[in-house]
Amino acid sequence: MALMINDDCTNCDACVESCPNEAISEGDTTYVIDPAKCTECVGAEDEPQCALVCPVDACVPDPNRQESKEVLQARYEKLHA
Numbered sequence: 001m002a003l004m005i006n007d008d009c010t011n012c013d014a015c016v017e018s019c020p021n022e023a024i025s026e027g028d029t030t031y032v033i034d035p036a037k038c039t040e041c042v043g044a045e046d047e048p049q050c051a052l053v054c055p056v057d058a059c060v061p062d063p064n065r066q067e068s069k070e071v072l073q074a075r076y077e078k079l080h081a
C-alpha cells in the first residue's frame with residue numbers, strides 16, 4: 001500500500017530527499033505523498049525510506065490503498081522507464 005503522512009507531521013522537510021520516486025511534496029498543512037508515485041520504496045529500497053527518516057513517525061501505511069508487491073514494482077518501473 002502507499003504510505004500517507006498524518007497530522008503529526010511538523011513540516012521538517014527531512015523525508016523529501018529520501019524518496020526515490022519524488023513522491024513527497026509540501027502540502028497546505030503537512031507534507032503530502034502522491035499515491036500515484038509511492039511504491040512503498042519497492043523497486044529501490046528494502047523499506048519505506050520516508051518512514052525511516054521521519055523524526056515523528058508521521059509516514060504511515062494508508063489503509064485505503066492496499067496494493068500488492070507486483071503492482072508496486074510495476075509502478076516503480078513505469079515511473080523510472
Ligand code: SF4
Pocket residue numbers: 003018019020021022023024033037038039040041042048049050051059
Ligand atoms: S514509501 Fe518510499 S516511495 Fe513511498 S513516499 Fe515514502 S519514500 Fe517515497
Ligand code: SF4
Pocket residue numbers: 005008009010011012013014015016031053054055056057058059
Ligand atoms: S520527515 Fe516527517 S515530519 Fe518531516 S516533513 Fe516528512 S512527514 Fe513531516
